Amino acid sequence: MKKLMILATISSLIFSCTKQSSQTENNTPDSTSIVPVTTAPESGLGNSVWVNARYLETLEQTKSPLKAKKYADTVMVSFNAAADTANMVWNFHEGSAFKVNNGDKLELFNVYEAKPTPEYVGSVDASTLKLGNTRFRKVDTIGFVEKKFWVGKYTFNGKPIELRADNQLLGADGFDTYRIWVDYVTTQTDIDLIDLGKKDSDKTKTYGYKFDGNDIVFYDFIWKEDGIVGKVGKEVFRWKRL
Known part of the structure; x- marks a missing residue:
């Protein structure tokens, strides 16, 4: 059974992924019961992050994680520095860890189940990267959504605003953090969502947004059921990219 993980930002999800088996973590098989693995040093997998190719293609066409969500079921795979462990992410809130054998073919063995056959080949x-019938493309940063579409400098009513890769928001009255929604599995919405907040507070304000040329247009978002069901309201402000 997959273990649910609530992920604050896309940049926080990669190396914290786990999967729950019928055993507790204290009863997880030790290293002697896991299938031995080897990793070719020339593989180029060390410290790499790979995203579902169809998810990326849809995202690049639409700039919309909401529209790309149909390809988020198996959305991301990352490898540690030695490339002997991989973490797989489903829907940006569930994950599992695997031991890696990168010999004649790439094999992923579930670390919680001591089986002689790999779960993915x-x-x-x-x-x-190809696992089964799913293709993945390499990205150069964990926060690929923010870097590609958001990080940069903007103006709002002549005032400078800057969005940084670490989710800092500079120059916006009342807010100093931002979080782009990528997990839409349990939320019913007719527009993409962003949370603006404060570092010293758990309170955030959710807005709908759309890209319009060099502008990002923000809308009121009206929750019918908090965090679950909502709909777009009226346009409230725009940021223009410099």
Whole structure:
């Protein structure tokens, strides 16, 4: 059974992924019961992050995580520095860890189940990771959504605003953090969502947003059921990219 993980930002999810088996963590098989693995040093997998190719393609076409969500079921795979462990992420809130064998073919063994056969088999080259029938593309940062579409400098009513890769928001009255929604599994919405907040407070304000050329247009978001069901309201402000 997959273990639910509530992820504050996309940049916080990679190396915290776990999967719950019928055993408790204290009864997890030790290293002697896991299938031995080897990793070729020339594989290029060390410290790499790979995202579902169809998710990325849809995101690049639409700039909308909401529209790309249909490809988020198996959305991301990351590898540690030694490339002997992989973490897989489903829907940006569930994950599992695997031991990696990168010999003649790429094999992923579930670390919680001592089985002689891999759970995933595939291949990898410089640009594409393939596991079963799913293709992944390499990205250069964990926070790929923020970096590609959000990080940068803007103006609002002549005032400078800056969004940074670490989710800092500079120059916006009343807010100094931002979080782009990527997990829409349990939320019914007709528009993409962003949370603006304060570092010293748990309170956030959710807005709907759309890209309009160089502008990001923000809308009131009206919750019918907090965190579960809502709909877009009226336009409230715009940020123009410099």
